[in-house]
Amino acid sequence: MYLFKKLIQLVPMIALCFQHQVHAQQMEVLGHQTKSKTAILKVLHTNSESFKTESVEQMLSTISIKCPSYEPTKKLMSDLFKTYDLEVTVLQREVLAIHQDRAEVKELIRVKKKAGTKAFQDNETLTKSVLIHDETGWKLCSTSILDIKYLEAKTPLPKPAQVKAVSPKIAQNIMKVLQNNSNSFESENMAQMMSTISKKCPAYAATKKIMTKLFKMYDLEVSVLKREILSVREGQAEVRELVRVKKKAGAQAFQDNETLSKSSLIHDGNGWKICSTEILNIKYLSAQ
Known part of the structure; x- marks a missing residue:
């Protein structure tokens, strides 16, 4: 009977220890996600800044070489930087989900032409990107365009x-x-x-x-x-x-x-x- 009473007295202590353990695990996960989110936002910032510097190398440093988008992006951005001088403004940036080595983000970006001989339509583009965590850290893997809004028509619509x-x-x-x-x-x-x-x-x-x-x-x-x-x-x-x-x-x-x-x-x-x-x-x- 005495032993039973002692066990009963220990139950709240065991429960409290378990709660502390769960809380510690939750804090560890939260800390990991916060750290990952900071790193992800840094990658996205570096990516958008590459439009200002017109550095293909800087752009590619944000993309995983393991993903199919790497080579097409390299060629596309080389041509783009030669053709235009673009102003890129991030209007909205949101980390949607982080799952271990994979993350999803959504961005709304305004792109305007500052200079360039070829035609270009200023726009606001809504995208969703997938990032992966490879041996070098968080990197962009793919980007899907969800919507494009062209800011202005070059000529007014006729009556x-x-x-x-x-x-x-x-x-x-x-x-x-x-x-x-x-x-x-x-x-x-x-x-x-x-x-x-x-x-x-x-x-x-x-x-x-x-x-x-x-x-x-x-x-x-x-x-x-x-x-x-x-x-x-x-x-x-x-x-x-x-x-x-x-x-x-x-x-x-x-x-x-x-x-x-x-x-x-x-x-x-x-x-x-x-x-x-x-x-x-x-x-x-x-x-x-």
Whole structure:
């Protein structure tokens, strides 16, 4: 009986010791996560600062060499830094989760062009990135774009009243060019694609280079959701299109999207041709 009473008296002490042990473990986990979060935020800061220094080496120091994004990022950023001088502002940065050697973060970043000869649309981009902890510490492994908001259109949208002046024949010819352009994505016909673009416009050479790479990398499904002629005047036309693009095949990552764009066409010696295209908005359908 005496022994039983002693055991009863020890129960609160045992429980208290257990609580202290659990609390110590919780504090250890919390301390580890706090330390990891600090290191993760430092990596993200270094990554965004590399846009200011235009240092590819600094950029790559934040990306794990074990991840598929390493080599594409190296090439992309080398080209980007040569072409533009960009101002990058972090509007929001949040660590979503930390699980041992893997973490997820979300960032909202504003990107503006300060200098550069080629066209660039200022934007605010919402991304989600995955980081891993390799032997060198926390590093970025992949980034998915969740949303892009373009800050301004380069030209104001014309008034709807201007559309009424378009003759059916002109409208038909313009629509035919646009349809041939979108059909070329399905057929991956470079000649058909280039036949819809005016050689007199700067977009011709750039489009040829981009589309050659795109057709080699992906098999895309393009669906036109909406297409309208905004204006036609003195051999120039403006159209707006909403297009859904989905990847059917291709080894490299691609995010299905719905893109709203505005294109300018000119009537040169060979009829109506696309001269330039401005992206107004992109809605990503799913993050891969």
